[in-house]
């Protein structure tokens with residue numbers, strides 16, 4: 001039996017987000033209501049209902065990273081935001097020993113700085 005979450009993750013992996021028309025298909029495949037699917041879709045922050053920007057930066061704000069400057073790094077990263085670059089926060093990327101950590105389009109950066117994030121954004125741009 002496929003779960004609603006797994007189905008939504010599969011849709012997002014294919015399209016980059018979950019389009020409206022996928023909700024009914026997931027509901028039917030999972031023998032659930034559209035309300036159930038919508039509830040799961042809107043509960044998990046990592047599931048998107050709109051196409052993602054070209055570059056997504058997620059700056060860790062977990063405690064270990066905060067102890068080594070994650071809040072200041074978030075302010076620096078926010079200055080890099082644009083129509084094509086989204087800056088978001090996350091709580092722990094599993095890279096605590098190399099904090100402050102961030103992720104640029106899925107690429108993990110340890111001991112991140114504003115400069116290393118800017119460089120990673122340039123490399124990630126299509």
Ligand code: FES
Pocket residue numbers: 060061062063064065066091092093094095096097099101
């Ligand atoms: S707290 Fe930042 S990677 Fe774990």
